[in-house]
Amino acid sequence: MTGLPWNASYLNDAPAPWDIDHPQPVIVRLASHGAFTGSVLDAGCGTGENALHVASLGLAVLGVDIAETALAIAREKAKDRGIDAEFALADAFQLARLRRTFETVMDCGLFHTFDADERPRYVASLFSVTEPGAMLYVLCFSDAAPDTVPHPISQSELRAAFNPTTGWQIAAIEAVRVQTTFHGDDGAPAWLATIKRIQTVARSIAHSTTRSVAQSLPAPNHRSTAPTSSP
Numbered sequence: 001m002t003g004l005p006w007n008a009s010y011l012n013d014a015p016a017p018w019d020i021d022h023p024q025p026v027i028v029r030l031a032s033h034g035a036f037t038g039s040v041l042d043a044g045c046g047t048g049e050n051a052l053h054v055a056s057l058g059l060a061v062l063g064v065d066i067a068e069t070a071l072a073i074a075r076e077k078a079k080d081r082g083i084d085a086e087f088a089l090a091d092a093f094q095l096a097r098l099r100r101t102f103e104t105v106m107d108c109g110l111f112h113t114f115d116a117d118e119r120p121r122y123v124a125s126l127f128s129v130t131e132p133g134a135m136l137y138v139l140c141f142s143d144a145a146p147d148t149v150p151h152p153i154s155q156s157e158l159r160a161a162f163n164p165t166t167g168w169q170i171a172a173i174e175a176v177r178v179q180t181t182f183h184g185d186d187g188a189p190a191w192l193a194t195i196k197r198i199q200t201v202a203r204s205i206a207h208s209t210t211r212s213v214a215q216s217l218p219a220p221n222h223r224s225t226a227p228t229s230s231p
Contacts, residue, residue, distance in 0.1 A: 007067040019046055019070075020179050023053035024108055026139055026192055031057060035137065038103025041129060043092055044110030048074025048085065054106075055085035062100070064090035093121045096128035105129075105136045109178070111161075112140035112151040119161045127167045127197070134197040136168070139178055144189035158193050167200040 027050045030036065036059055042051040045063030047070050055061040055078075063085065065071055074087045090098060092110060105126060114122055126136060138158070141149040155173050162168035172194045177187035 007069050020181060021047075021049065023049045024139060024179060026176050026178065026190075027053060027106065027108060027137075030106075030137060035135070036104045036106075037135075039100070041095075041102040041105045043095070043105060043107045043126070044113075045074060045087065046070050048077055048087060050106060050108050051085050051087070052077060052081065052083050055083050056081075061085045062098075062102070063087045064092070064095070064098070066091060093118075093125050095125040098129060101129050101131055101134075103130075103134050105134065106139075107137070108139045109141075111138050112153045116157070119157075120166070123161050123166050123168070130197040132197055132199050136162075136193075136195040136197065138162075138191070138193040138195065139176070140191055140193075141178065142175065142189045142191045144175065148183075149188045153191065155191065158191065162193070162195050164198060165200060167198060169196045169198045170194070171196055 031054055036054050036057070038059075040051075040054055040059050040061045042048075042054070042061060042063040045051045045065050046067070048063050051061045051063035051074070063071075063074060064087070065074075066089065068089060071087045071089060074085075077083075078085045078087070088098070107126075111119070111122065130136070140153045140158075141151055143152040143154045146152040158173060159170060162170055170193055174192045174194075176190050176192045178190035179187040
């Protein structure tokens with residue numbers, strides 16, 4: 001995954017469509033309800049507004065992006081505001097390279113940029129940096145008004161990507177609004193998916209099968225057998 005096209009978005013005089021210079025209201029609401037706990041990953045953090053808001057609440061936050069210019073802006077914001085937040089260059093498809101795990105992950109506008117054949121790689125990448133019980137919040141454009149947004153996502157597409165076979169269980173999908181620079185004050189139609197990291201069904205079955213087979217085997221005979229010698 002190359003960062004060049006994304007990086008170019010931050011080199012124009014006008015801000016990128018998703019760079020609204022303040023945290024998404026949905027993220028502010030989630031944070032006020034205590035949704036973010038433990039170490040937090042912001043996947044596709046851009047210039048850092050969401051990550052900085054969560055970090056300002058005293059949480060350890062790592063924001064990652066493929067656009068170096070966005071990360072430089074995010075670091076400067078953190079310095080100017082006196083907020084302790086970390087920002088790093090990372091490929092969303094290879095998050096395991098971070099060599100870290102997180103209790104909470106937020107994705108504000110990243111998932112909907114991936115084509116259908118790319119989503120499994122991204123979902124697997126998120127799996128690699130979380131443990132069972134971790135929470136993932138995905139904010140993406142919805143198909144409620146597909147002509148008004150790029151990359152509209154349906155609920156069925158979310159459920160196809162995040163399901164027990166891939167290590168995730170969707171707890172809720174809520175219709176919300178996401179703010180951009182090209183929509184009005186009311187924002188654009190979006191989904192907020194609340195997703196819990198679980199053990200994959202395949203792994204659970206394998207574990208249960210192994211345990212069942214082990215229980216069905218006869219107990220080992222620990223009596224020693226002395227070797228016999230030929231006359």
